[in-house]
Amino acid sequence: MNDPFSIGRRGLMLVLSSPSGAGKTTISREILANDDNIEMSVSMTTRPPRRGEVDGKDYNFTDMESFNLMVNRREFLEYAKVFDNYYGTPSGPVLDVLASGRDILFDIDWQGTQQLAEKAGDDLVSIFILPPSMMDLEHRLKTRAQDSAEVVARRMAKASDEVTHYAEYDYIIVNYDIADSVAKVSAILMAERLRRERQVGLGEFVKGLRQGR
Numbered sequence: 001m002n003d004p005f006s007i008g009r010r011g012l013m014l015v016l017s018s019p020s021g022a023g024k025t026t027i028s029r030e031i032l033a034n035d036d037n038i039e040m041s042v043s044m045t046t047r048p049p050r051r052g053e054v055d056g057k058d059y060n061f062t063d064m065e066s067f068n069l070m071v072n073r074r075e076f077l078e079y080a081k082v083f084d085n086y087y088g089t090p091s092g093p094v095l096d097v098l099a100s101g102r103d104i105l106f107d108i109d110w111q112g113t114q115q116l117a118e119k120a121g122d123d124l125v126s127i128f129i130l131p132p133s134m135m136d137l138e139h140r141l142k143t144r145a146q147d148s149a150e151v152v153a154r155r156m157a158k159a160s161d162e163v164t165h166y167a168e169y170d171y172i173i174v175n176y177d178i179a180d181s182v183a184k185v186s187a188i189l190m191a192e193r194l195r196r197e198r199q200v201g202l203g204e205f206v207k208g209l210r211q212g213r
């Protein structure tokens with residue numbers, strides 16, 4: 001089988017990870033709204049929808065049986081168990097976006113990022129978002145009012161493990177302010193798109209310059 005990630009320059013894969021509640025969903029939405037060259041990877045999950053979440057947009061909600069079927073058919077680029085539920089990135093849509101020369105944004109955890117890093121190599125750019133403080137994180141989880149007190153408590157307990165994974169990421173942003181963090185993610189995206197190895201046809205371009213074009 002051909003390695004789908006070794007074909008010339010394709011779009012890059014931008015991963016945003018953080019403990020739940022650190023603001024990455026809001027940051028992702030802003031990036032997508034302001035940039036036409038990046039699309040969101042919509043994950044499959046066995047988690048039930050939260051209030052306000054839209055099937056097919058926030059996630060593709062599914063059951064354990066269908067999820068397992070996709071695992072067995074190797075239809076996931078990566079998948080992991082997070083809290084009590086399974087989450088996975090279906091390969092098909094990601095490969096379509098990359099083949100069209102556009103970028104793709106992933107909101108996935110550190111386990112998924114490790115799996116993607118193995119598959120995508122240099123095509124992967126990873127950003128870890130840290131909360132300014134644990135108190136701030138708890139406040140955000142409580143005020144988003146989508147989860148029960150028990151779920152919030154479990155997410156807080158997990159956050160302290162999750163933040164230790166910051167060292168596996170290319171870039172770290174402490175989310176003091178959403179607009180400021182969005183600007184930082186945009187700057188990273190712009191710089192990464194300009195990397196020499198991501199631009200095809202540079203040799204020909206420079207040859208043209210030397211010929212007096």
Ligand code: 5GP
Nearest residue numbers: 020043079080082087088089107108109112
């Ligand atoms: P939530 O239930 O709050 O939407 O997501 C819980 C965690 O699962 C978040 O850290 C989120 O980034 C992660 N997650 C969402 N989709 C995926 C996925 O497809 N793969 C992996 N590995 N993690 C995911």
